[in-house]
Every structure is written in structure tokens, then in C-alpha cells.
Amino acid sequence: MARSGPPLRLFQNWQAKLAATPMILTALVVFIGCSLWTVVYSFTNSRLLPRLEFVGLAQYERLWSTPRWQVSIENLAVYGVLSLILTLAIGFLLAVLLDQKIRFEDGFRTIILFPYALSFIVTGVVWQWILNPDFGLQHIVRGMGFSGFTFDPLNDPNLVILALLAAGIWQGAGLTTVILLAGLRGIDEDVWKAARVDGIPTWKTYIFIVLPMMKPVFATCVVLISAGIIKLYDLVVALTRGGPGIASEVPAKYVYDYMFGNQNLGQGFAASTMMLAAVLAIIIPFALFQLGRKRRV
Template sequence: MAITVLLGYLGAALWSLRISFTSSRTFPADDYVGLLQYERLFENERWLLSLQNLCIYGVLFIVASMVIGFLLAVFIDQKVKGEGLLRTAFLYPYAMSFVATGLVWQWVLNPESGLQHSMRQLGWAGFTFDWIIDQDLVIYTVVIASVWQASGLVMALLLAGLRGIDEDIWKASRIDGVPAWRVYLSVVLPMLAPTLATVFVLLATGVVKVFDAVVSMTQGGPGTASDVPAKFIMDHLFGRANIALASAGAMVLLLTVLILVAPFLYARSRSHAAGQGGH
């Protein structure tokens, strides 16, 4: 297992790092050009646009998924009727591939055959929802599709955390007359901090590598309006035969993932060490 990790992951990362410092095009080259590829990368308007899209997508996707997932978890935690069916229904989208999700939402949001067309057929002649063909709004359609898919996973993780909270806390709050929203805000959410951190890391790493949903929904369009870094990398790697520039982009994404995951892993190791020290 360790050999697989070293050769398959670390080896590939180091190879990509080396290539990013060369002028390689279709085939790897051994010439060293320093940070030239990284300079070209951040002078490329398409790359900068893809980073901007990634920031917009990431903030909205993470916030919306966590809020909706938490509300769904709170709802199901009330021991509603048909709980098992509801859990399955909310979690089902996550079982779908991003490609399938993207294709479904592409159809739903298509102005000629989807939601806009259906509403106009029902008599709402002025109804307009053409975000998927609007350069300024198209990235938000990817957010909608991604939130729809990921919220169920967030719900499942947070529901497990809610079910682990001592019932005596709720009994005490009822006796003291504390509003439920205040208990969730002041007691429940702090107790769910480790679970929330896990959810955040999972969603954040998903943001960095988002690709399938964009390709299946918009192909990065209209034009390059919904482009993201992963698509930029794949296009330059396979479509434009510029593996050095693609490798530079890949290393930037890898560094982003490490920045996101490292604090979580550090805090987790500190917590584990403190737990062992307490024993």
C-alpha cells in the first residue's frame, strides 16, 4: 500500500512538478525554464477567469451545501414519519455521477426545452430563466446543480452528529425555556465542530477538482464563461498539447488542496495526541 502511494501519487506529483519547470509541449523535455510556465499561467486571461469562477463557485457551493444539509439534518432529526424514505430521497442525488447530474440539469435549465419552456407552456409567457446561456450567470447554474447533489451527503454526516448529542441537553433546554434556535446556535453547532470541519474539507476538495459537472452542463461555455481550472488543465494537456503549462496549473491546484487539508490534518493529529495524553 505504501509503495502504491509513493509511486502512484507522490511520484506522479513530482513528475508533474519537474515538467512544470520545462518547456515541454507534446512530449516531455529536459530543458529548464524556471518559473516561465507559472508566469505564463497567471498572465493567461482564461486561467484567471477560471480562478475567478472557482472562487464564486466554491464560496456559494460550500455555504449553500452546508446550510441546506444542516437544515435537512435538523428536519429529519425531529423523528418525522417516513424518515428512512426521506433520508434515501435526499441522499440519492449524491449516488449519481456528476456527469449524470450535469446532463439532467442541462436539460432542466435549457430555455428551449426545460423549466423556462414548461412555465411558458403553462401560461407564464414572460417567465425567463436562461442563466445557462448567460455569460454572467452561467456559473451559478453549476452551483445549483452541485448543491443539489452534495446537500444529501452533508445531511447524512450532520445527522449522524446530531444523533450523537445527549438527549439530556434538549431536556434541560426545554425546562429552562431556551428557544430551540438558540440551543442549535450556542450548543449543538459547537459540538458538531469536528463533523463540520470534515464536511468543509470534503466540499472544499470537491470544489478544487470540479470538472465533470462543468463539462457535462456547459462545456465551459458560453465561450469560456464557466471555465474552471481543472478544465483549463485538461484542455491544455490533451487539446493543445502543452503539458508544461497544464502541469503548472495542476501544481497550483495541488498546492490549493494542501493548503485546505493541512490545517485540518494538523488539528486532528493534535486532538488525537491530546486524547492519548489524557489517558
């Protein structure tokens, strides 16, 4: 029944506050608290157990002088750039192809997107089998008469990144396609009518009129793909286990191995803090851009 006093601020819709406690705890304890904890402990010499003995930037110095970390960063950069470009290019091409009022659109889209429903572990294992030098692609092509043909990315340090790309794009390009297709469908029909009346060829309309109109959708895709690239871990574990040698190591795997395998927590914390810094470098400009756009509207 009715309250007898003035509604106190703290108790105003207390049920909502109570119901939102899990969200508040997640935001404060996990996302902020745990991240800060890791950043702080990255300046300590923790090994098997976390210890608050500060050693300044020693962990970072050691991190950047470790060949495995250098290779990891280099791999991530190469994989990241190629994967971003190829995913966007293939995604856009497929979206345009699907947008041509084709028959069986649902069928094609189902085929293109199904790998996205799979675990990276499944993807990695399948591509490991397809790229197996003794039974897979290389074996088949040799069997067709090209006995000198060599394509063994899983055992070639220079090509192993291609194996990761083939599998990664197989799994992820469908998502980009679907998002870009939604973006294409969101464009005003009248733009197409106007272009047709003006006699502009379809491909030109796509590149010079539609593409610039889809900037926000592309920005969303870039952020999603980038977030995925930085988290790249499961696929490497299942497909190459970082090999041959350390040729396909990535930062996320470095973090895991140092934290849980080599019992060198400080290194793991420093490496994960570097990953956080990289993400912030992508997210903050994007967030500011979005914020600025909202203000202007």
C-alpha cells in the same frame, strides 16, 4: 516450524510486508512520485512530450496571464464559496428537519441522498435538459403567462455559475445532510433534556448549544466539500462544456484541455501544481488542527 536463529528485523512478519507492497507502491510511486514528477516538469517547456528543459517560472507567468485561467480561478472561487455555504446551510437545515422524530425519515433521506449515487455526467445532462431555454424551466414559466420571463443560465455568462450550483448542490448536499445528521444523533440526549428543563426554545438550542458542539463534524464536511470543489470537472464538461465562451471554465478542465487537447504539457503541469498548492493550503492546517486535538486529549 520454529526458526533456528534470532528473528532478523527485515524478515520479521515478512508476509505482512509482502502483502502491503501494493499499498507501499501506491503511496510512494503514485501519490508522492507522480506528484513530484508533475511539479518538477511544471518548470520545463514540455509541449507535446515531457522534456527536461527548465525554463524557470515561465509556465506560471504564462498561466497567470492567460484570461482563461483567470476566469477559471474566479469561477472556482465564486462557485467554491457559494457551494460551501449553501451546501452546509441546506445540509444542516435538512439534517435538523430530519431530526424532528418525523415519520418516513428513511424515505426522505433516501430521496435526499439518491443523486449522490449518480455520476456527475448524469447530473450534468439532466440539468442541461431542465435548464434548456426552449423546453425547460424558462419555457414552462413563459407558458404560464409570464411571456417576458427570462432565465437562461446556460447561455448567460453571468448566470452560468447558478446552473453549476443548482446541479452541484442537488448532487452533493445529501452527503452533508447524512453526515450532519449522524453528528446530531451523536450528541448526548441529556443536553436536550437539560435545555428543555431550562426552558430554552428548540431553535436556540440548535444554534447556540448544538451547533458549537458539532464543530468537528462541520470541519469534516468542509474538508470533504472543498476536496470535491477543487476536483470539479465532470459536471462542467457535461453541463456547460465551459461555455458560454469561457464563462464556466474551471482549473481541472484547463489542466485536462492543455495536457490532452492543446498538447501543451507544461501549461497543464503548472496549472495542476497550482491545484496541488491550493489543496495543501486547506489540508495542512486541518491536519495540524486534528493532530493538535489528538495531542491534547
